[in-house]
Structures are given as structure tokens and as C-alpha cells.
Amino acid sequence: MFSIADLLTVAQALSLLTYFIGTAIYALPIPLHGVKKWAPRLIADGIYSLVLITAYTIIVSATVELENEISGSWGYYEYWLQSTITQLSMLYQYLSLAYAGLTSIPYFGKIINSIFPTWVFFSALSLALSYLSFLQLLSLFIYNDFEVLIALGILLIALPFRIGRVIGASFISSAIVFFIGLPYLPNFLENLGLSTGQLFLPVSQVSNTTVFGLFNYMYSYLLPQMMAVTIFGPLIYLTLLASLSIGVASLISGMGGRLPFPIEVP
């Protein structure tokens, strides 16, 4: 694994190489416009990537500064994610225990299954858990490696002939945008009226009703609310961040951008 300093040194060497390839193409005694048009491009690319390399520390410190100013803290965000995952997995355990208990009563399980498709609830719950785990993985990746991502993006941009320009710019922009934006996710969900605390509040109100009341509550309230809090809300926010990231990438590359990782539910 390369260190950041190594990546930037290689990037610097590559930007010099790009520059000199540009001058070599300029010097080619071939009056072909298609070949010659690469010369000023490569020279400008070499200088541009060198500017990016020297601006690396500024980019990183500005990102951290902006994150402190705009978003919440990463500590709280990770705590929020972990506690939501814990709550959901506890819910899963309780419900599977309750389901096992109920279906052990003769004929009752069949009645329950014919009225309420329990597998829908369990698969939705595990989908929500998977999406949150994916979000946790993505956050960990961004939080730990955003400096490496930026350095790697600069290295890709420094490659000759604009081979890695779009993906390099996408690395840089997604690292910046997601590092600043991700910790704001809990606040965003709360502003939408979706907080994880709401999920389990009304349980006490329905606990003394009938089994059918409980199932009604599960399907008409808990399931939609859970999907909204754990999948649709974060997905809206991640799509916003992704659009911003693509915008920043096209600013950096001048050739458009894309997202270097998936954010949708597969």
C-alpha cells in the first residue's frame, strides 16, 4: 500500500511526463491536426495536475474545515448509525422469537401466514439492515481514506492523455463531498420528520392490544416508517450528495464525472 507522500511523488513525476509528452508531440514534424491538438492539451494537463498536487494540503484542510463548519460531527454520525443498526437487529431478534412462538401453536401459524405475509416483514428488515451496514462501510471508507482518495484522484488526473481524468476527478470530488456531507445525514432525516426514535415509541401503545392489532401496527406503521428511515431517507440524501459530487467532478475534470461507488439498493 502506497503512502500519500508516495502517491503525490508519483503523481508529480507523471505530470512532468505528461508535460514532456506534450512538447514531444508539438515537435513532431507531421502536419496532422488530430495528433497535434494533443500537444497544448497535454502541456496544460501537466501544469494543471501539478497545481492540484501542490494544492493537496489546501484541499484536505479546507475539506476538514468545511466539515467542522457545516455538518455535524463524525462521532455522532457513527454513533447514530451504530445505534440504529443495533435497534433494528434487536427488533429482528424479538420478532423472530415472537414469530417462532406464535407459529409453534398448532394451526395458528398457518392463519397468521395466510393473513399477513410475514416473510415480507423479515426480508424488509434484513434489507434495511443490509443498507445500513453498507452505509456504515461507506462511511468508514470515506472517513478513514478520504485523504488517500484525494491523493489517488490527483495521481489518476496526472496520467498522460487524460486516461484517468474523469475517474480521478470523481475520486477527489466524492471524497470531499461525502466527507463533508455524510455526517449531516441524521439532521437531514430529522428535518424530514424521520427519526429512528419514532420507530419504537408507539410499541407501548399497542402492546396491550390483540395479536391482530400488533400485526396491523407492524404492516401499516412500522414497516413503511422503517423503510423510510433506513432506506428511502438516506437514499434521497445520498443521491443529493452524489449529484453534488458529480457536479464538483465535472468542475475539476472539465469532462463530466461519475460516482466511484454505488449508492442504490441493488
Added chain:
Amino acid sequence: MSILQIVQNLTTEVAQIAWGLFLLAWGVGWALRGSPIPIFRIKRSGQDILEDAILAAFFLAIGSSIFALIQYLASQV
């Protein structure tokens, strides 16, 4: 040999090739421009080659200076 060395060696080679190409383009350009052929397009392409060769020599000569300047400016920020 590390990647850095490979890239640096390649850069040195490319710079040498670029100087060689400049000399070649200088010769070819003047030869075409001064050729006793009454075809204007050929003379014009010789002129283009010369102009590009001069630009190439200029950028080759100031290449390392530009890079040093940018690094100096960045260290001042």
C-alpha cells in the same frame, strides 16, 4: 525498479526524444519551406511545422522552470 524511477526515466527519455524531434522538425520545416516547389500548400505545411517546433522548444526549455515556479508559489501560500 520502483514506479517512480520508471516514470522518471521515461520522462528523461521523452524529453530527449522531444529535443531530437525538435531538431528534426526544424530541419524538415525549413527544407519544406525553402523547397523550390511552386506548391503553396507544401510551403505552408513547412511553415506550420516550424511554428510548432519553436513552440515545442520554448515549452521544453521552460518546462522545469514552470514546475519549479509552481512549486515555489505553492510553498508560499
